[in-house]
Amino acid sequence: MAFRHRQEIDTLPSYKQGKPAPRVEGRRSFKISSNENPFNPLPSVKAAIADQALGVINRYPDMRGWSVVERLADETGVKVENIQLGCGSTEVITQLVNLVAGKGDEVVYPWRSFEAYPIIVTTAGATSIQVPLTAGGSHDIDAMIAAVNEHTRLVIVNNPNNPTSTSVSDGEVRRLLDSVPKDVLVLIDEAYVQFNTDACTCVGMDMFREYPNVVVAQTFSKAYGLAGLRIGYAIGPEDVIDGMRKVALPFGVSAAAQAAAVASLDAYDELADRVNTLIAERNRVVSRLREQGWVIPEPNANFFWLPLDGRTDRIARYFEDAGLAVRVFSGEGIRITIGEREANDLVIDVCARIHSIAYPEALSV
Template identity: 50%
Template sequence: MTAPRLRSDLESIPAYKPGKAPAPSETPAHKLSSNENPYPPLPSVAAAIADCIGGINRYPDMSGREITALIAERFAVDPAQVVLGSGSVEIVSQLMRATAGQGDEVMFAWRSFEAYPLLARAGGAVPVAVPLDSDHRHDLDAMLAAITERTRLILVCNPNNPTGTTVSSAKLDAFLAEVPSDIVVVLDEAYLHFNHDPESPVGIDFFRRYPNVVLSHTFSKAYGLAGLRIGYAISPAHIAEALRKVAIPFGVTQLAQIAAVASFQAENELAVRIDELVAERDRLTEALSAMGWSLPESHANFVWFPLGSDTARGVEVFERHGLLVRPFPGEGMRVSIGSVAANDTVLTAAAELASLVLIPTDAAETSAA
């Protein structure tokens, strides 16, 4: 008896690997592997979710009218230009399915968000990964040079996951001026709220200036709704219409929509939490620098250790201290900003790791002599 036939190219698509979570039998650990917001839901948001539990026997509002209206008002766009999705990853998936067919190319920097190549291949497109520059940033000149007649979609992750680096407004402007107008360029701003880089572009400004720019945002990070899955695109109306055609019907639950509305209404409280996370990130990076670590400047809610061949050793040291992080074998590890206690533990583990993989300055000078 022959087995049911599946797509032959699925073997070339590796499964997405979520950040490691502690097993039930393990000692409680600090989970810093998924860039989650370490704070629990705000009481007002939790109450809004509880109030709508009784209606989960009904399908959600497929158009998401209330949250769509709030997003449109916030960014001063037409509601027809707002498209909801089950997290920003599903927004990116919609964009790929709407723009790229079999054999078309989807371009992105690499390393960047791990789902990009998986989603491209799953949709039948060809992923084109352009290496980051020596500063772990998007190499926009190299990306321009990689454009072909098959390029349909270009993703710019800003700040970049997992390195935390940003592109500058000037470089992005020069880049977009050269990209053919029939290619859609996505500014993936999942970590927008943590980005305090004054030279970094404001996505909505570029959306207004370039007719082929789409923004991808999420409620998972700063708003702390990762478990409910809701994100959105701000897009030119004709592209938005195409996104709705390929979206999963009823893909954004009513619970997620209600929580997003409540989060918008509680943004003053959320802003305090965001400021605290940014302050913790800055405290952590300053302390790591003082230890001798030379890490990319992060403008997100995580830091990147470019450990290369020492990545496995770094993961072992951090896990021994009860820290679950996100490894990228042979490249480095990403460590999310957590609670104060978690971040203090990161510093302890990083100090131990530094003694194993960093060469003290005086030792390096002696060796050179």
């Protein structure tokens, strides 16, 4: 049907959710396509949802999410006025873009990066300026600086970057912040911050404390394992947070998500053990694959990247056939989430079998 609408939406691809685990006869299969936490929810988190949220689902949730906001303020040492919640950090990023950028305005970000960025920017009516990553899958900070002009309203740093898992250094982000006009905001998207083991990494909260134009976005979806409940947050200057609140989806963050977030902060030691297990697994898998000869950018999230260019689609089907749903970026590469140990072992096995298909040139040397 022909209907009147915004033509720019037609240019957008729909967000592609990671595929579910494929069905393989007689064998266990795994979903390692969405950077989710493979561990089951903690009993204490489930109990908090049951005790505090299930009995009140006939009521709207606290729109400001005070229990979470006050707790985050205590933990980070910032004021409650500096914190805003959203349905996942996807929503706080959306709030920020809607606040600062509309028709004629530009948002600069690395590419390839988080797939929601182009959707959020175009939906706001603004223009994406996608700055290609370096050959090694890192942010090209000089090119990002060069892309900033009088139309720029926001620059996004994704640390570590999804899907390449590369970290952005403290020095690089300072260089960017020192170059960008002070009335242009810089968002540091740290969805995977708890997995970042790079000694030189930029720490978003340090930047927030030192620069007036920094907003940090973090989420309960990854390290805290609450992806299904949709809760994330931004920490930023008071007036920015105030503006974000005006454009937020009313009542977006459910009472269940708020109860689970506070219970997860209470259980952080237990969750940190899980994070450390996933980091150890990531390092184990990546070093085994490198021993096999795979080229992999240094990973700093709960996933890693196989840059395969034109070989991507050919390689992808071997994972699928083995019962592994991975994230395939046709013509670019494959992103693999660290999952259960059994899933990780299967990744190592599949990669050993297909190395010569991925790197046919290795056969001739």
